[in-house]
Structures are given as C-alpha cells and as structure tokens.
Amino acid sequence: MPAATPPSRLQSRAYSELRRLIVSGEFPPGTFLSERQLAQQLEMSKTPVHVALERLEAEGFVSISAQQGIVVRGMSVEDIVDHYELREAVECWTVRRLAGRLSEPQQKLLQENIDQQQVALRDDDLSALMRLDGEMHCLLCSFLGNREIMTMMERLQDKILQVIIRVNHTDRTRPTESVAEHVQIVAAVLAGDGAHAADLMAEHLEAGKRRILNPSRFPAS
Template identity: 35%
Template sequence: MEKQAATVTLRDQAFEAIKKRIVSGEWHGGMFLSEKMLSELLGMSKTPIRSALDRLEMMGLVKLSPKQGVTVQEVSLKKILEIYELRLSLETFAVRRLTGKMDAGFFAGLDANLAKQAEAIEREDIIRYVELDRQFHAMIIAGLDNEEYTEVMSRIQDKFLLVVRTTFDRNKKRLAGSMEEHWQIRHALAGTDHELSVRLIQRHIEYVKKIML
C-alpha cells in the first residue's frame, strides 16, 4: 500500500510539473518532449511520467504518437472558441446564482486574491498573474458548492489559460484592466443586481475572444 501511494504521488508530481511548464508557455505548442528528458529533469523513472502524460493527453495538453513520441498540443482557434463558449456558460450561470448570497468568508478570499493580483502587476509577472486569474475564477465557481461544476471548470481552465496568457503577452497594459474588471465583478457579486454580474463576467471573458480573433 505504501509503495502504491508513493507511485501515485510521483505521478501527480510529474503531472503538475509538466502541466505548469505547458500552461506558462515555457513549453510551447509543437515542442517535442522525450521521456528521457522528462525523467532526467524531474528526477524520477519513466513509469510515473508515462502516467502523467496519459492524463495530460486526456486533457488535450499533449499528443502521444507511437512514431513521433510526445509533443505539446497546439490549441486551435476552433478549440479556443469551444472552450470560450463553455466557460462563458459556466461562469454566467455561477454569478447569476451567487449574486447577493455569499458570506464574508467568500469575499475575504476574493479580496486576498485581488491583493496578490496587484502585487503581480507591480512586478509585471505575467505567469503569476495568470495563475491568480485562474484562482479568482475558480473561487467563483467553487461558491456554487457543486463538485461537478468545479471539476468541469478545472478541466477547461488549463487550456483557457494558454489563451489568457497570450492576451497578456501581447498587451501588458491589459493586466491592470483585467484586475479592474475582477474588482467590478467582486462588487457586483456583493450586490443584488444579478444581471449586472452577468454583464460584467461576459464582457470580461469576451475580451479574450476579441483579442484572439
């Protein structure tokens, strides 16, 4: 049992390490990843790495081929739009349900996240800001207290973050604009106007679509 638990831990460590490099843009679409290189980089055998790669392939972040090996998956425009539509549906539903219903603990979490966003912007740390952006939206979905919604959000976020990061790479001034929109969404959730919350989250997410098209 202990050996099995250790293997699971290594698999998860490999998964998170590889995913982080892909989502951050350090490993770009089309890049070849050999199992030998990953094994040496992460300091572990190929067994947990292969398990991690299988999981990453299911998420659409890598492509496994018997002939070509492992390559970082490029996100097509069609896939971007599909993810965009799913996220838009999920988050508009969430803010409509949550507006005016959340407690002080929920807003304390959002406020702490927003404070860290400001620090990341001050340092022009795009990778850190993108992760905080992810957390902000994940906290909103978590407010529904529905495991199925949380799981769906987690699954699409990694792919969507590749697109979000691109918008910030193209325009660093967008960082401040994004955080301001987060503040507006936070305050709308504390109010009673459900449709205002929906309009704000729509405008926020649609910015990414406008940049990518």
Template identity: 25%
Template sequence: MSAKESLKQKAYYAIKEKIISCEYAPGAMLNEEALREELHVSRTPIRDALSRLEQEGLISILSKKGIEVSGLSINDINFIFEVRLLYEPYALLNYGSQIKDEVIYKYFDIFSAPAHAYSKDEYFRLDDAFHDTIVDAIQNPYLLRTYDWIHNQNLRFRVMTGQYVDYRLERTTQEHMKILTACLKHDWERAAKEMEAHLLASKNATFDLILNNKIAEIPRSK
C-alpha cells in the same frame, strides 16, 4: 501515499507544469527516455503521467511518431472562451451566494489598486485566483471536473499571449471592479452580466491581436 504513487505524482505534475508554462512548447515532440532522465524516475511513472496528460488534452501520443504537446489553434481559443462564457456567469448567477463577503472584499481591495501596482506575473496570478474563486463556488462536481479540463488550456494560452496584453490590464481591472461591486450588493444577475461583458471583451481583444498577426496561431495536430 505510497512511494510508487508519489513518483507518479511527481512525474505528472513536473511534466504538466512544463507544458502549461510552455517550457514544452505547443507542437513540441517529447521523448519518453529523455523525460525519464530529466525527472530521474522509471518508465512506469512517466507512462502513467503521459496517460493522464493525454486524457486532459495536453499531449497526444502518436503511433510511430512519439509524444506531441497539443497545439492551440484559433478554434481551440474560441472553444475556451465559449466554455468560460457558459460557466463563469452561470457560477455567479447560481452559486455566487456561496462566496463569502470577506473573500469578495479581499479581491475588491486587490483590484482597487491600479494594475501597474503589480508585476505582470503577480497580476496574472491574482486574476486567475479571482476567476478560480468564482468557479469554485459551483457545488456541482461534474461541472467542476469539466471546467478543470479547459482551465489548463487557458493557462497555456495566457502564457502564450501574456506579452501582448499590457493595454488590457487596466481595462481588466475596471471590469473586475464592476463584477465585484455587484457581488458586494449580492446582485448576482448584474454580476453575471458584468462577467459576461468582461469575458467578451477579453475574447474580442484576443482575436484582434490574432487577426493583426501579433500572435502566431499554432495549429493542433490532426
């Protein structure tokens, strides 16, 4: 990788990480000059990074206004779950056999422990890795590319709502174990159904929180 490409990658990943972690909050306005000073790179890497991030739906470059971090509305959250419900059960049903048994056993051991055995951040990393493993079994690169787009939004959504989901952790662990038990039996149809049930439970819990005003909606800019 050339020095120029390295700087472009540095700028891209640094800004992306701050967006996903919500250090750059949804709806926040970014300034190109401030980004240059913060990251100690020239205009070209910053503009290249911003172009990529706009394509991924993480920012909007608004004429005469600046750079806005994309919001996450109720509709966006609904769309995220819609895509996950299409992809993740499908991945298990059609590509589950690609997942090695030792990988399934690894997650079985992890989620055999109670959720409180892990810190919240650690648990979320394990949860993300588990779902990523299932999706990564898909052999179709076009499907994977599309899923990557919503994955970043899902990570942001996780950060925004994480402080409110303690009561879901133990239930999530139980749901994971049902999925993994079916996987160990190579019963991919059952695994797909358990994944669908898990995602629907997560979606319902999320919207219960939103409707009870425990999570403030941050609308996407027009």
C-alpha cells in the same frame, strides 16, 4: 465493475510537474517530448512518466502518435471558441446564482483577491496577476460547492493559460482592462445584482476571447 487503480505517488508527481511545465510555457506548443529525457529530468523511471503523459493526452495537453511521437498541443481557434462558450455558460450562471448570497468570509476572500490583483498590476507582476486572475474565477465557482464545476474550471484555466501568457506579454493593455472588469464583476456580485454580474462576466470573457483570437495570432491560412 472494479474501481480504477489510483495513481501512485510518483505518477501523481510526474503528472503535476509535466502539467506545470506545459501550462507555464516552459514546454510551449509544438515542443517534442521524450519519455527517456523527461524521466531523467524528473529523476524517476519511465513508467510513471508514461502514465502521466497518457493522462495529459486524455486531457488534451499533448498528442501521442507513432508517427510524430509526443508533442505539446496548442489550442486551435475552434478549441478557444469552445473554451469560452463553455466558460460563459458556467460562469455567468455562477455569478447570477451567487449574487447577494455570499458569506462574510467568502466576501473577504474575493475582496482580498481583487486587492492583490491591483497590487500585482501596479508592480507589473504579470505572473502573479495571471495566477490571481485564475484564482478569482475559480473562487467564484468554488463558492457553489459543486465539485464537477470546480474540476472543469481548473482544467479549462490550465489549458487557456498557455495562450493568455502569450497575449499578456505582447498586449500590455489587456491586464489593466481585465482587472477593472474583475472589480466591476465582484462589485455586482456583492451588491446582489445577479443579472448585471452575469452581463459583466459575459463581456469580460468576450473581451478576452477577442484579444486571443486577434488575426495576428491566428492568421488565415
């Protein structure tokens, strides 16, 4: 079976930029997209944009149909539950496995991230805080050296970020709680208490899921 053709530089740039616009909320869920307008905005032809959109559709960021055209997808309740169940399985196992086994450089990276989160929280810099939050979770997974887990984590982080941005702007207590939970998780990992770290991670993810699934955001139909 022939190897898949790698994306061209323009295709990669179109994909990265469109994914950034969706994840950042600049193209919120429900936005209708036009290949022609996107090509003009990115200053390239429609072909790399078309390829990028097909890739984003496969990853669940957009829907493409003959009836509706191209629409940015939001996350349904079912999507969010699936997301958190998968993350809990992976991240609880990860911290349990890593506890007490990190090298000094790895410990330093984690502590620096926590310190930066606390600075961002003090400065009320939500953008930096959300970036650092995602980095901490991905850092932990990266220490395993498992590329499949890292690829999965990066995709999951980007998809849920669309929702977390809305939550953090409407519920200003969650960032403070989240940073405190991160501090406890990292402390347990560094102390070598894998069982406690896994329990703390499960509670942390459950708390985030509860805030996102607040009935005010997903009212019963």
